[in-house]
Amino acid sequence: MPAGPMPTGGRPARIGFLLSQLGAHATELFADQTRGLGITPSEAGVVRIIGRSPGISQRELSDTLGSVQSRVVALIDRLEGAGLVTRTRSSADRRIQELRLTESGVSVLRSLRYAAEAQEAAIVDGLTPEQAAELFGLLSKLSSLRGLDAEVHVGYRDASR
Amino acid sequence: MPAGPMPTGGRPARIGFLLSQLGAHATELFADQTRGLGITPSEAGVVRIIGRSPGISQRELSDTLGSVQSRVVALIDRLEGAGLVTRTRSSADRRIQELRLTESGVSVLRSLRYAAEAQEAAIVDGLTPEQAAELFGLLSKLSSLRGLDAEVHVGYRDASR
């Protein structure tokens, strides 16, 4: 790992800068989409996870999100109140709340796919298909290099302690 | 602007996803760097702006940041308390507080350049110089397409209302 005073080969140090800016922009675009569905991006992530793993416990969900259990309680309180998610005590282990999407939840999940496509279209608008493919390849490589292949769309976890 | 059910040419809709993730990652890396200097990324942005425009007023700063004046008061309170910034009433217009970096502030600003380079090195680590240059070109293009060429490193503004 290079560590000298100019490790970026003479190029100004701006990829990180651009990634921060464009990442925030992409997050905002996605938030615009989810706002129309009455949920936040974090809640959208929760809906997707529950849709993929019906019956998941809050504990498992907090692990998947990289969040803490108390945060999950608040998220599920909100989604349950909005009628998108149900809590059911597991009959096998009564400590566990099994999480499932309601019919409305499934409907929102479907809408989220269109939201993601609208976001994608807005983001690559102005790039040629070849440029978009090239960008996708480079970002994928960076993502796998950093071990960020997770499914979660929420903020990058930990690191602030 | 395409709006059909599959506007991304058969590629899964993930550039937005990757940008969000990698952007959050880049932001965290930069936060790691500034944390060592005892400031937040927002405060680092303020230090850079004041360093570039000594004597700037809080009002001008809030415009540059895209923030509100009351937020700037809190930021400057913090930086003044940390001994990095001074407030001086303008003799020409006594409503105005002229902001300047102290000696420590200048020193922190210098350190921020190294922090940005360390962040950059960490981010492109694993890419060839050619790949990094290609990525830089594509991100720059996206950034200019979206009109994001601003100097500010803080979060993408507005859009949440």
Place this chain on the structure above:
DNA sequence: CTGCATGATTCACTAGGTGAATAATTACAG
């Protein structure tokens, strides 16, 4: 001088998130 505009500040409030303590339940050693 009067009245309005502007810069800074304070204040109450919100959103999102963290960590400790607690209650209910289950697992398990002896």
Place this chain on the structure above:
DNA sequence: CTGTAATTATTCACCTAGTGAATCATGCAG
């Protein structure tokens, strides 16, 4: 079987960052 430890969900106090309204001092046009 019994008591002790671990696990799940929940509540609570707290924190940080940020917003918008109200206030105060100052400048400026007429």
